[in-house]
Amino acid sequence: MAAPLTLLLLVAVTVRAALYRSSLADLISERVEVVSPLTAWKRVVEGLALLDLGVSPYSGDVFHETPLIIYLFHFLVDYAEITFMLADVITAVALYLSVKDYNKQVFRKQKYALEADRYPLDCLELIRSPKEMQYIPLKVAMFYLLNPFTILSCVAKSTCGLNNAVIALFVLSTIKGNVLLSAIFLSLATYQSIYPLTLCAAALLYLLQRQYIPVNLRRFSFWWFVAQYAFMYLGSLFVIVGLSFFLLGSWDFLPSVYGFILSVPDLTPNIGLFWYFFAEMFEHFRLFFLCVFQINVFFYTVPLSIKLKEHPVFLIFMQLAVISIFKSYPTVGDIAASFIKHHKASSASSLNIFLVSCVLLACSALFPVLWHLWIYAGSANSNFYYAITLLFNVAQILLVSDYFYAFLRREHHLSHGLYLKRKDGSEATLVLK
């Protein structure tokens, strides 16, 4: 499998390099759908220039990256393009390896379940065979690398690509069962943008499952493992935050980075729901709705973990999707990260998924058109762009829930059989009640 993967990586790198050299690179790095005030490359360069002038980058309101990014790009600013291409390559390879490893585990579990006769006889066609799963890792890597959203994000040099790389490494280390590395990568991802904190539960569930510790609140072994993981995670987070303090010698970065993500002072339009909502918000209710919207991102962790405690890897992907829809400054790079779940497509509702995907594509095409009409032509106003934002987010939500529905239905069939019969023997339909 190394050869097709290498070929894929070469093609991806070539496409990106070609785009870097063309005139589209400048155009793409200005698009608000691709970069946000948190991730724009222009702002990283501005922060470095401020540092050269002797002013702290956090004394103004232009730079909102973490100090480790300053550290990294202080040395790598001339090789920025290579850095971002490398980040994409790392993400793809990490996803490839993690999906391969995960498939092996899935097969092993399936084999045991088949031997134990746990599956009803008529759902054998739902069981995955090694043959059809052989190309799945490559498809996942290809889907990520050749996704236009990812390519745009990489060409714009948005630091979202670095965040995606760290999350992919976290997924890889979790699936491989390495507790320490998983904690470290998760703390790096949380350090850069707060929202990956919700992936903690999924990682814990998976690692507990892998070590055969039952999730029972009354058992000591469960709490001991949770304490270990929490210690490693919080410890590495504190170490990274402390390192950032020593870089610039002040705690200015805390309100500039985390205060900015949570309190949303900058209302630059993007593909998310926050900007227009808070541009039109009555001042009296601003704090209330800010809390509601931020809680909304973290709020699905507990119910999803309870429902999906047997399937923590799917939980990870669901959490990523929820984060990318409801975070305060989403970009298409986040959307790309959340599309990784596509390889789990099942046939149950593929028509629905096809329709929703078409809506997403149409919206992606309409974004630049309506932006131009508002900002440059002056013949439309902000409502047009906002409407497409709403539609885009609704489509994403429907896509996520369709995938979730398909997944749950497949699990139901695996345990109750594919062809169901009613009491009187006629064919039955399944509904959610």
Added chain:
Amino acid sequence: PAPKPNQPTSFEATADKEDTSAPETVVQSSVPQPKDDFQEELVIRPLHSGDIYASFQFRTLWETDFMRGNKVSHYRLFPKSLGQVISKFSVRELHISFTQGYWRTMQWGQPFLPSPPGAELWVWFQDSVTDVDGTWKELTNVLSGIFCASLNFIDSTNTVQPSASFKPLGIGNVTDHRFLRYATLPREIVCTENLTPWKKLLPCGSKAGLAVLLKSEKLFHSSFHSQAVHIRPVCQDWQCKTTSWELRQTLNVVFDLHTPGQGKLEWSLFKMFSRTLTEACPLASSSKIYIDITDDPQGEQFEVSPATHLLSQAMVLGDRRTFSVYDLTQQITFGTVRSLNLLIRWKSSEDMLRPLLHAERYVAGYGLQTGEIHTLMYNNHPYRSFPVLLLDSVPWYLRLYIHTLTVTSKGKDNKPSYIHYQPSKDRVRPHLLEMLVQLPPNSVTEVTVQFERALLKWTEYTPDPNHGFYVGSSVISSLVPSIVAMDTNSTREQPLFSSFFPCKEESSYFMRVYTEPLLVNLPTPDFSMPYNVICLTCTVVAVGYGSLYNLLTRSFQIEEPSPGLAKRIANIIRKMRGVPPL
């Protein structure tokens, strides 16, 4: 202008200024009165474009100490409201100007006292002030009441502390720029309501002396109108043994050639101001009118009547200029008709000197997302280069990217030797950029910086959001090399217009040039939509919540078909009868 804030009654308007009694009948008191002195002058300069420039200056010098414990209670020539402002807010220097119109340097030359369009206020506080920001806020509100202007719009989002551009113009050794505050309101409109309280500060009011010419219907019917108040401590004599407080009230106005609509190139006091002069202010120690006749020593270009034999020469703006002087304290100036109506009649026209330093500014780019500010500085000296300090204060909602700052002269990169940049904080303070740039001789230096336009909250827009947002003028300060040796001694007899900016060396003079203010459009949200937006966005979030809630709390079950309507009614009847259902 915004409604006046409620002021305590101690800041009443100086209604008690109509002191018509002769200066000699002073009330005897136990404490010797500190000496005060009032001078007034008017300089009229015909400009080559046919316009005429009139500059009034009224100076009150008072040897008193506002800062020591003994409260000053007897005010004579110095206005009480300003004296109380100085002592209450521990002000060392105060400069406030209100300007309508933009000074066209290329057509009119250099003004004696430059000022930017709108309102400009810069203050040096004494170093005894502990909370400068709080004092600044109170001071702007009080001045807003005194001058009937909306200076209460000055807050931290348009106030900066320049580190090099605004050094004190009076004596004093405090140069810590923590005590300096500079703010401008480019949107401020100047009208009669601002002129009236300004005139009330004068010792003679508008009843006698040169101030009778200040009639608002003529003054505001002009191309440029600027009125200012400058307060600073100055030395009384050459050794500086005693200091006194100097209050200068200046009014610069440029009358347009074509406005009177008569077509004849002829100016008179009556035509400009609809009044003539009948007497000097009795409280003034000197009251003079200067007509600039440098460009016409032999009387070929224009003719001034009534003629005068008094001539004076002064070094101003790097040039030695000759003036005809009319002394209003002499009775013979008014002649037999007891009234002075100066008449200037043009005979021909000629090109004028190019000013040595000149600046322009504009916004480049298209669309509402990004833009670029270009500032052009022209050095028209044939062989000397000199450094200039450029001060730019850009509001926070135009996010400057300092890494895109380029300074080019004659096509080549010209790196500034000193850059002081303070980035903005959203809704708290503006950008401050100060640079020291060396201008090569006979060249244009272009400073460009890119910016990004922010989307504001709907309540932060003005009621006319599509008018645009104003960016205050850039300030360019420099020591310009002068052709003739400047006079470094400051004496009482020096005309006021040449003694405003202190002159420390003979080879150069201080000049300040203001660029145009900019008008920039920002993207606007739809102001009619707050409720709709809240509903729609919450609907989308609810769609997400609802779908996930369904999937999380429900499980799959086999569906039992529900019986038809007839069967259901039959079942109900059967239940009522107590019979098992179908």
